[in-house]
Amino acid sequence: MQQTDNNIEHTIFNIEHLNKKIIGMSGYKREDFSVCLGCKICASVCTVNDLSIDANPQELLSSLFLGRTVEKNHPLVLFCTNCYRCTHNCPWGIRIPEIIRAFRETLGIESQFEKAFKGAVKIWGRVYEPYVFLKSATYMLKEGYIRYVPKWFEYISFHLPYKIKGR
Amino acid sequence: MNILIIGGGISGISAAKVLLKTHHKVTIVEKSEAPGGLMEKIANCRIGFKTFYDEIRDDPNLTVIKGTCVIDAERVNGSFKIHLEGQGHIDADRIIISSGLVPYDPKHLKGKRIITSLEYDAMIDQKNVELPEINKIAFVLCVGSRGNEYPLCSSVCCSYSLREIKWTLQRIKPEITVFYNDLRFFGQEFYMEKVFRDAGVNFIRANSRYFDEDENGVTIRYYNDNRIIEDRFDYVVLSIGLHPNPELKSLSEVFGFTLNEYGFIKEVEPLKTDIEGIYVSGGALEPMNIKDAILTGFGASSKCLSDLNGGFDDTIENKISYEDTPDIDNIPVDLNSYLFYLGIDDPSFKMFYEFLSESFINIAQKLCELGKNVCIVTQNLVMPSYGELLYENARRKGVIFVHLEEGQSLKVENSTAYIHGQKDVLSFSFDKMVSFNDYIELFKNKEFLFQYRTEPQIRWNPTKWDRKHFFYGFCRYPRSERWKMREYFGAVGEVILDMEEERVYPTLSEERCSGCGSCKDACPQSAIEMIVHEKPLSVFGPNFETREPIAHIKEDVCVGCGLCASVCPSDVISYEVPFK
Numbered sequence: 001m002q003q004t005d006n007n008i009e010h011t012i013f014n015i016e017h018l019n020k021k022i023i024g025m026s027g028y029k030r031e032d033f034s035v036c037l038g039c040k041i042c043a044s045v046c047t048v049n050d051l052s053i054d055a056n057p058q059e060l061l062s063s064l065f066l067g068r069t070v071e072k073n074h075p076l077v078l079f080c081t082n083c084y085r086c087t088h089n090c091p092w093g094i095r096i097p098e099i100i101r102a103f104r105e106t107l108g109i110e111s112q113f114e115k116a117f118k119g120a121v122k123i124w125g126r127v128y129e130p131y132v133f134l135k136s137a138t139y140m141l142k143e144g145y146i147r148y149v150p151k152w153f154e155y156i157s158f159h160l161p162y163k164i165k166g167r
Numbered sequence: 168m169n170i171l172i173i174g175g176g177i178s179g180i181s182a183a184k185v186l187l188k189t190h191h192k193v194t195i196v197e198k199s200e201a202p203g204g205l206m207e208k209i210a211n212c213r214i215g216f217k218t219f220y221d222e223i224r225d226d227p228n229l230t231v232i233k234g235t236c237v238i239d240a241e242r243v244n245g246s247f248k249i250h251l252e253g254q255g256h257i258d259a260d261r262i263i264i265s266s267g268l269v270p271y272d273p274k275h276l277k278g279k280r281i282i283t284s285l286e287y288d289a290m291i292d293q294k295n296v297e298l299p300e301i302n303k304i305a306f307v308l309c310v311g312s313r314g315n316e317y318p319l320c321s322s323v324c325c326s327y328s329l330r331e332i333k334w335t336l337q338r339i340k341p342e343i344t345v346f347y348n349d350l351r352f353f354g355q356e357f358y359m360e361k362v363f364r365d366a367g368v369n370f371i372r373a374n375s376r377y378f379d380e381d382e383n384g385v386t387i388r389y390y391n392d393n394r395i396i397e398d399r400f401d402y403v404v405l406s407i408g409l410h411p412n413p414e415l416k417s418l419s420e421v422f423g424f425t426l427n428e429y430g431f432i433k434e435v436e437p438l439k440t441d442i443e444g445i446y447v448s449g450g451a452l453e454p455m456n457i458k459d460a461i462l463t464g465f466g467a468s469s470k471c472l473s474d475l476n477g478g479f480d481d482t483i484e485n486k487i488s489y490e491d492t493p494d495i496d497n498i499p500v501d502l503n504s505y506l507f508y509l510g511i512d513d514p515s516f517k518m519f520y521e522f523l524s525e526s527f528i529n530i531a532q533k534l535c536e537l538g539k540n541v542c543i544v545t546q547n548l549v550m551p552s553y554g555e556l557l558y559e560n561a562r563r564k565g566v567i568f569v570h571l572e573e574g575q576s577l578k579v580e581n582s583t584a585y586i587h588g589q590k591d592v593l594s595f596s597f598d599k600m601v602s603f604n605d606y607i608e609l610f611k612n613k614e615f616l617f618q619y620r621t622e623p624q625i626r627w628n629p630t631k632w633d634r635k636h637f638f639y640g641f642c643r644y645p646r647s648e649r650w651k652m653r654e655y656f657g658a659v660g661e662v663i664l665d666m667e668e669e670r671v672y673p674t675l676s677e678e679r680c681s682g683c684g685s686c687k688d689a690c691p692q693s694a695i696e697m698i699v700h701e702k703p704l705s706v707f708g709p710n711f712e713t714r715e716p717i718a719h720i721k722e723d724v725c726v727g728c729g730l731c732a733s734v735c736p737s738d739v740i741s742y743e744v745p746f747k
Contacts, residue, residue, distance in 0.1 A: 037348055039374040040375075055395075066569070
């Protein structure tokens with residue numbers, strides 16, 4: 001890899017170690033993503049593009065295989081809603097949101113809430129609301145989520161965490 | 168010998184032609200009310216089919232059973248006893264299956280203004296005097312093929328979309344946009360593509376599934392030039408793929424031959440199923456165009472004849488020329504990274520995309536298995552029907568594909584390649600680069616059969632060069648290896664059809680020919696050449712010798728169409744039509 005002008009993005013041929021890790025984190029094999037045809041159907045149906053942001057999910061896949069870096073402010077990494085419309089319309093059913101989640105995790109731009117949610121799932125195999133609430137209390141206070149708390153009490157019941165069978 | 172052909176489409180009729188020529192009894196079982204199959208449904212091919220079928224329609228050895236299908240079959244002493252639905256039973260010694268293809272039905276996408284290409288074809292049919300108002304129209308390719316559910320490429324959708332653009336432009340002049348993944352054209356279609364590009368047809372390398380339809384049009388959203396673009400069209404034409412006929416399943420239960428996982432017949436020998444005495448042609452093999460359906464139709468029946476008679480005599484074999492596919496696998500394997508560039512601007516070499524795409528992918532996959540870093544930068548990958556599986560496998564196995572968009576180009580400097588996009592520049596460093604231009608010498612100064620012979624309307628003969636030369640293999644049209652023997656049997660079928668054919672040839676009186684050359688321009692077969700003759704000329708007394716070009720008709724090539732006689736300004740070329 002050579003370093004020259006700023007506007008020329010250099011790529012190396014082999015998959016970078018980081019990108020290998022991202023694919024591993026998504027829970028699928030490399031070939032499940034590399035089957036991409038490059039048809040850009042995903043971009044045409046992407047909900048992020050409803051906000052008139054020009055984003056192409058296929059570009060994320062190609063940067064994964066070309067060893068390019070993905071910036072923290074990439075619109076898909078920031079705004080992907082995990083709606084799976086891309087997967088549904090993709091001729092090969094490629095699960096792009098899973099890749100984007102892995103990107104969010106490695107780039108360290110997950111919110112505290114997300115981290116707490118994932119942590120709960122990691123420990124008990126399901127969500128335990130008190131844990132999530134306590135872990136991300138500062139974040140939720142800051143973002144103004146606290147005004148929804150009265151509503152939560154309508155369906156939250158306090159109990160000890162249930163465990164998924166076999167965990 | 169009784170031979171049964173299941174399916175009366177173009178391929179079944181082609182098979183029947185060869186068999187009738189060799190004096191066999193032929194029965195065609197057709198499910199619908201009239202023969203024709205898919206070709207009948209396309210307005211501009213209907214007449215072609217009719218003329219093709221009319222040549223054998225009244226043959227006493229031909230029986231066409233319409234509106235029925237095979238429900239049961241039993242084997243009696245090497246021949247078959249076949250039960251038809253509501254029509255009793257018939258006996259057959261050999262069977263040719265040409266059940267054809269079925270167009271995909273995109274139910275979830277269709278609407279009033281989002282129509283399939285077959286519906287659009289009916290719309291722009293010459294018979295319809297009044298057309299709906301079309302100012303802007305979009306063609307969306309690869310609908311119902313090249314996906315999870317159906318991984319094969321239908322191999323005809325690009326071509327027929329191109330024809331539909333042609334027929335549209337002949338009648339009205341709307342703004343046309345084509346959304347494609349790869350432009351899989353063959354032969355001279357690449358010239359057509361260039362003509363349409365110059366005429367303002369917009370080709371965009373992107374596909375879309377965002378269709379917002381209302382009363383007056385359809386909004387399509389697509390990604391191009393690093394941004395999302397919304398555009399409105401009056402009509403959207405979905406170029407649907409061709410799937411295997413579902414009837415093949417019941418046929419395979421009746422006869423016992425095996426199907427592959429995609430629903431097509433498994434070919435053990437060329438054009439033959441794994442059951443003795445059952446042959447296969449046309450769309451039952453794989454998705455193919457009309458010309459290939461004719462080729463395999465001829466081929467299946469000549470393969471059947473070859474098994475009956477134990478080969479062919481030398482008079483047939485001598486007419487058929489073959490050229491072996493050149494070996495291009497001479498790339499060193501001891502390097503680290505490889506870059507393949509599959510792109511060329513000259514349309515006369517684009518017909519070799521099909522051959523080189525497959526060769527490049529094969530080599531790239533081999534290198535990838537050795538642990539090398541391989542990248543293929545493509546303008547266009549032509550991998551029709553089963554070729555798509557190879558392409559899919561290469562993608563899965565780690566070959567990296569970079570598709571160049573419209574207007575992007577690849578530049579190479581000091582073992583680094585740069586792709587200039589709209590936003591940024593991508594660069595690759597590599598140890599070895601293999602490009603299309605390296606192999607251009609293979610194709611230069613050579614004439615291939617397909618070079619000017621793709622349109623079936625002009626020539627029905629898939630392998631014929633002239634009456635003494637029939638080509639198969641590399642010199643016909645460079646393509647996948649599985650076609651080699653199919654083309655051979657197809658050529659045999661064509662030689663059989665061509666033998667003893669009654670033809671009236673034009674006669675040319677050389678003394679009166681002025682050498683204007685209009686017949687040479689008119690001849691579709693290039694059968695007329697201008698040769699320079701020494702001609703006595705008397706002007707006021709003494710005789711001079713002058714050298715003048717005069718026309719000469721090559722009898723091998725001439726098909727007796729009569730165009731030359733009709734254009735000759737001084738009636739030098741004439742036909743002696745015998746009185747009946």
